[in-house]
Amino acid sequence: MAQIGQFALALAWVVTAYSIVASLLGIRLKHDKLIASGRNAALGTTICITTAIVCLGYLFAVSDFSIKYIAAHSNRDLPMYFKVSSIWGGQEGSLLFWGWLLTIYSALVVIQNWRKHSAMMPYVIAVLMGTSWFFTSMHLFIVNPFNQTVVLQSGLSPLPFVPRDGNGLNPLLQDAYMVIHPPMLYLGFVGFAVPFAFAMAAMLTKQLGDTWIRTTRRWTMVAWMFLSIGILLGGKWAYHELGWGGFWAWDPVENASMMPWLIGTAFLHSVMVQEKKGMLKVWNMVLIILTYIMSIFGTLLTRSGMVQSVHAFAQSPVGGYFRAFIIVALSGALYLLFDRLPYLKSENQMESIVSRESSFMFNNLILLAACFAVFWGTMFPIISEAVTGSKITVGPPFFNKVNVPIAIFLMFLTGVGPLLAWRRASTNSLQRNFLWPAVIALGTGVVLYFRGLQHFYAWLSVVMSIFVTITIVREFYKGAAARQVGTGDSFVEAVVNLTLRNTRRYGGYIIHFGFVLLFIGWSGQAFTTDAEGELGIGDRISIREYTLRVDKLGIEDTANYAGQKATISLFEYGKKKATLYPEKRLYKAGQETQPTTEVAIYSSMKNDVYVVFQGGTADGKKAIVQVFYNPLTMWVWIGGIVLVAGTLIALLPNKKTILRRRPEIESKEESKEIETKVS
Amino acid sequence: MKRRFRKLVLLFVLAATPLALAADRQRVKEVGQKFICVCGTCNQLLTECNHFGCPSSGPMLAEIAAELDEGQGDQSIVAHFAEKYGLTVLSSPPASGFNLAAWTMPFIALAVGGMLVVYFVRQFRRKWTQAPANVDVAKYQQKVEEELKKYIPED
Numbered sequence: 001m002a003q004i005g006q007f008a009l010a011l012a013w014v015v016t017a018y019s020i021v022a023s024l025l026g027i028r029l030k031h032d033k034l035i036a037s038g039r040n041a042a043l044g045t046t047i048c049i050t051t052a053i054v055c056l057g058y059l060f061a062v063s064d065f066s067i068k069y070i071a072a073h074s075n076r077d078l079p080m081y082f083k084v085s086s087i088w089g090g091q092e093g094s095l096l097f098w099g100w101l102l103t104i105y106s107a108l109v110v111i112q113n114w115r116k117h118s119a120m121m122p123y124v125i126a127v128l129m130g131t132s133w134f135f136t137s138m139h140l141f142i143v144n145p146f147n148q149t150v151v152l153q154s155g156l157s158p159l160p161f162v163p164r165d166g167n168g169l170n171p172l173l174q175d176a177y178m179v180i181h182p183p184m185l186y187l188g189f190v191g192f193a194v195p196f197a198f199a200m201a202a203m204l205t206k207q208l209g210d211t212w213i214r215t216t217r218r219w220t221m222v223a224w225m226f227l228s229i230g231i232l233l234g235g236k237w238a239y240h241e242l243g244w245g246g247f248w249a250w251d252p253v254e255n256a257s258m259m260p261w262l263i264g265t266a267f268l269h270s271v272m273v274q275e276k277k278g279m280l281k282v283w284n285m286v287l288i289i290l291t292y293i294m295s296i297f298g299t300l301l302t303r304s305g306m307v308q309s310v311h312a313f314a315q316s317p318v319g320g321y322f323r324a325f326i327i328v329a330l331s332g333a334l335y336l337l338f339d340r341l342p343y344l345k346s347e348n349q350m351e352s353i354v355s356r357e358s359s360f361m362f363n364n365l366i367l368l369a370a371c372f373a374v375f376w377g378t379m380f381p382i383i384s385e386a387v388t389g390s391k392i393t394v395g396p397p398f399f400n401k402v403n404v405p406i407a408i409f410l411m412f413l414t415g416v417g418p419l420l421a422w423r424r425a426s427t428n429s430l431q432r433n434f435l436w437p438a439v440i441a442l443g444t445g446v447v448l449y450f451r452g453l454q455h456f457y458a459w460l461s462v463v464m465s466i467f468v469t470i471t472i473v474r475e476f477y478k479g480a481a482a483r484q485v486g487t488g489d490s491f492v493e494a495v496v497n498l499t500l501r502n503t504r505r506y507g508g509y510i511i512h513f514g515f516v517l518l519f520i521g522w523s524g525q526a527f528t529t530d531a532e533g534e535l536g537i538g539d540r541i542s543i544r545e546y547t548l549r550v551d552k553l554g555i556e557d558t559a560n561y562a563g564q565k566a567t568i569s570l571f572e573y574g575k576k577k578a579t580l581y582p583e584k585r586l587y588k589a590g591q592e593t594q595p596t597t598e599v600a601i602y603s604s605m606k607n608d609v610y611v612v613f614q615g616g617t618a619d620g621k622k623a624i625v626q627v628f629y630n631p632l633t634m635w636v637w638i639g640g641i642v643l644v645a646g647t648l649i650a651l652l653p654n655k656k657t658i659l660r661r662r663p664e665i666e667s668k669e670e671s672k673e674i675e676t677k678v679s
Numbered sequence: 680m681k682r683r684f685r686k687l688v689l690l691f692v693l694a695a696t697p698l699a700l701a702a703d704r705q706r707v708k709e710v711g712q713k714f715i716c717v718c719g720t721c722n723q724l725l726t727e728c729n730h731f732g733c734p735s736s737g738p739m740l741a742e743i744a745a746e747l748d749e750g751q752g753d754q755s756i757v758a759h760f761a762e763k764y765g766l767t768v769l770s771s772p773p774a775s776g777f778n779l780a781a782w783t784m785p786f787i788a789l790a791v792g793g794m795l796v797v798y799f800v801r802q803f804r805r806k807w808t809q810a811p812a813n814v815d816v817a818k819y820q821q822k823v824e825e826e827l828k829k830y831i832p833e834d
Contacts, residue, residue: 244727251722349803358800365792373785380772380781388777393715395770396724402785532704597729612729626729 002067005055006146012048012103013140015041016133023122023129035122039110042125045132046103053100056093056145060086066162069093069145075166075589077559078174085179086169091303091318092145094182098299099135101183101190106132109194109219117215123201131193134325142318168589171561171596177237185230185257189295191223192264196292199285200333203340208281213271218651220271224264225647231257232640243597243612245530245628247636250399255378256298262371263291266364273360276422278347282337283364285344289333294371296326301378352424359417366410373402404457408464411519414512415468418475437474441467458526465516465523472509472516479506499649507650514643517635524607524632532626534617543629546609547571551579553616553623561587563595566613566623570602578602582613582625608633707744710753714739714760715770724770 023038025031056069060083065071073090074083088094106128114121139145150158172178195216202212234254235247248254267287273280300322337344352358377394384392419433445463453459480494489497499506533541535550542548552567563585570578580600587596595615602609610628617624708726716728718735728736739760746756760768772778 242729244723244729246727249723249727346803352804353797353800358796361796361800362793365789365796369785369789369792372788376784376788377781384772384778384781391765391767392772392778393767393770394772394781395715397712398771398781401771402782406785406789530708595732614729 001055001058001062002064002146002148005052005059006144008048008051008055009136009140009144009146012045012052013133013136015044015048016129016136019045019129020126020133023126027122038122038125039114042110042129043107045129045136046107049096049100049103049132049136052139052146053087053096056087056096057084060084063166065164065166066149066160067145068147068149071149071163071166073167073169075168077589078166078169079560081179082169082174086173088182088186089169089173089178092139092143092147094186095135095143095299095303095318096139096145097182098186098190099132099139101186102128102132102135102193105190105194109197113215117211119205120198120201120207120212123204124197127197127200128193131197131329134321138318138321142321166589168587171585171587171594172241174560174587175237175241177233177240181230181233181237183230184226184233188223188225188227188230188257189260189298191219191226192260192288192291192295194219194223195267195288196333199288200336203285203336203343206340206343208340208343210271210275210278213274213284217271220264220268221647221651224261224268225644225651227257227261227264228640228643228647231261232637236637239633240599240601241596243599245528245610245612245626245630246525247633250374250377250396252378253302255374255399256301258374259371260291260294260298262367262374263287263294266367266371267291269360269367270364273357277357279349279357280361281344281346282341285337287364289330289337292333293326293330296322296329300326354420354430355424356417356420356422359413359420363410363413363417366406366413370403370406370410373406374399377402407519408457408460411461411464411468411515414515415464415471418509418512419471433471437467437470440470455526458523461519461523465519468512468516472513475509476506500652501654503652503654504650507646507648507652510646510649511643512646514639514641514646517639517642519639521632521634521636521639524635525630527631528628530626530628532614532624534622534624536622539622541625541627543609543627544607545573546577546627546629547574548580548609548611548625548627550623550625553620556583560589561585563598564613564616564623566625568600568611568625570609570611580609580611582611584613584615603634605634607631703747706747707740710743710747710756711740713753713757713770714768717764717768 019038019041021038022034022041026034026036026038059067059070060074061080063070063074063076063083065074069090069092070086073086073093078086086093088097106125109124109128110121113124117124148160149163151161152158195212198212198216202208231254234257238249238254239247242249267284270280270284270287274284300319303318303322377399380394381392384390415437416434421429441463444466445459448462449459453462476495476498479498480491483489483494483498484491487494487497499510529543531541531543533539535541537550537553540547540549547570549569549571550566551569554565554567556563556565563583565581565583568580568582569576570580580602582600583598585596585598597612597614599613600611602611608628608630610630612626612628614624614626616622711726712724714725716723716725716733716736716739718728718733721728721733723729725736725739743756746759751759757769761773766773772781774782
């Protein structure tokens with residue numbers, strides 16, 4: 001099976017290279033059959049890499065430890081779903097997985113667009129396959145997942161060797177969220193390659209209208225959605241698995257996923273300006289190039305161990321190759337952009353600083369500033385060491401201090417932007433749109449302040465959230481009310497129809513509302529408290545309105561791990577709410593036996609009670625238990641769900657509008673024809 | 680017998696270091712946020728380091744507690760830790776010398792970006808007002824300016 005996988009990789013390498021050459025040569029020679037052959041080769045790559053990944057999955061399933069990657073990341077007693085998800089549990093496999101998703105995306109793009117955009121597609125294929133070829137080269141030559149397990153002997157050639165059992169999957173990765181978090185994240189990272197490829201194709205073919213943007217609009221949204229899901233699942237995983245009570249620690253690897261997300265978000269907004277007004281064309285090119293580069297850079301950060309990180313499972317020598325690829329891709333794309341500048345002239349002019357257009361520009365500015373702050377903080381240890389020679393740390397307090405004000409300002413723009421008129425907003429309309437939301441938000445803010453919400457940023461964040469919520473609700477209300485007059489629908493029907501008629505706009509509002517909820521969840525984290533105690537059976541510990549009582553301390557022993565488990569009753573105002581089972585585990589496979597924490601969480605809309613079993617005392621009679629009281633955490637996850645729902649709505653086509661508009665457009669064209677005839 | 684032995688081993692391995700913090704917990708937490716655990720494996724905030732049997736975080740927190748008990752302020756604890764463990768122990772870069780750049784650059788970038796946005800909008804507007812299609816508008820604007828001058832005295 002390993003040989004088949006190996007062969008599939010080698011074949012993919014050749015086929016991918018051929019696809020690039022055939023596509024480019026086909027365009028140059030205007031040879032249709034060659035172009036078609038390039039396309040078929042791209043589809044062939046998909047088949048090859050799929051074969052390789054199926055082989056790898058099979059090798060994991062049958063625990064073939066003669067393969068180094070399998071021996072290093074799996075063991076016999078690992079449950080089957082973890083065995084299969086171990087495919088992306090380490091360096092080699094996760095890069096193969098990345099490459100595989102790229103080929104799947106490429107195949108879908110080819111199938112979807114081949115007929116529609118025949119001029120652009122060969123270039124799109126060349127760009128996608130260019131990226132794919134880089135990854136295939138990595139799989140084949142640098143981090144081959146099908147390498148044999150060997151024993152190194154001094155002076156002799158390495159000897160093949162089959163260990164009796166594997167090293168096991170990193171215990172931290174043995175978690176349901178880890179099964180789905182990497183695929184989501186990678187679907188996001190990889191997805192941005194599609195709009196990038198179309199952008200490059202648009203420049204190469206000089207078809208620089210908004211075709212490339214319209215074609216890739218949904219692709220970008222899908223990539224953005226997956227990246228958002230991936231980031232949130234990562235947070236959820238950290239919250240469940242790392243046991244320090246929070247979900248975001250500004251770790252370099254977390255930052256790596258944040259950066260393309262921030263620029264991707266800027267891109268999603270600024271393309272609207274190009275679609276509506278034909279402006280910001282160069283800027284959009286810059287944004288999509290940066291998004292793509294940041295996706296690759298994110299993979300580099302995750303996979304190279306360039307910056308120290310808790311994700312120590314991800315270090316290797318791929319860094320240099322990634323850096324080289326980034327430099328080549330970036331300079332190529334920027335050269336092309338520079339060369340095509342004359343074709344990217346704006347079709348309209350900016351008329352006022354207080355307008356929708358400029359609000360989009362400020363939105364972009366803030367998102368880019370946030371991205372820069374994350375980038376700067378992540379890279380600063382390296383920069384500082386290069387300049388001053390001494391190492392320093394840039395930890396969570398730095399990122400929080402810098403990014404929280406930026407994020408709150410972004411929230412403010414989220415409320416303001418969508419209500420500003422295109423071209424220029426009059427003072428009158430500003431007053432009409434914003435006076436009441438601002439008054440209500442501030443009024444509620446004053447009340448909340450006197451009821452104890454006195455943490456400045458948390459307060460500001462809540463006030464902004466209220467402001468944005470009111471503006472969103474009013475948009476729906478106004479739209480629905482207007483629709484009711486025309487159609488006689490009930491209010492709910494009107495809201496639904498309104499949303500379905502303009503899915504992108506109202507889906508967008510729902511996404512914004514998801515962010516409001518996320519912000520509220522974040523604000524809650526400013527009020528986290530904790531308590532810690534050494535508890536014997538029957539002992540209690542209290543935190544706010546909760547009391548926890550240890551009922552049992554037990555030992556468990558499974559094939560995969562052994563550990564200690566506490567049974568704890570949770571009381572809220574003296575009333576029993578739940579029984580919690582926090583654990584400390586020691587996984588058996590592998591030489592390193594670092595214990596891991598399995599926290600127990602009681603979640604409600606109001607707060608989470610997060611219980612960590614720190615361990616037993618040496619005599620085994622007492623447990624050291626840490627309890628966190630995390631207000632409003634659930635709203636982060638609810639916000640995430642709303643955000644995804646909003647994106648799914650925005651992805652729906654505007655069916656009714658299309659049906660209604662067509663006759664109008666046709667009749668307009670007819671009347672134009674009549675006019676010209678008359679004149 | 681074997682099982683019992685394993686159980687004992689397990690208990691020993693999983694035994695946590697009991698925490699003996701004399702000073703106010705909340706204060707220790709506050710100050711602890713300013714540092715990174717130096718054990719070299721976790722790279723987490725000192726107060727968040729929770730990996731098992733960590734040789735550093737327990738003693739470091741106890742050190743903070745002791746110094747707080749002595750009545751030392753945040754500043755002197757920070758200075759002491761930086762001297763003892765090196766600059767890497769600080770969870771954010773010190774706001775002095777080159778490291779000041781860590782703090783200022785994001786906001787400088789934001790300010791420069793903001794100015795660029797305003798500049799571009801202005802530039803766009805100027806082009807728009809000077810565009811030949813809008814000659815009339817420009818003429819009227821000039822007229823308005825002249826009229827205004829008559830009524831508003833110049834400083």
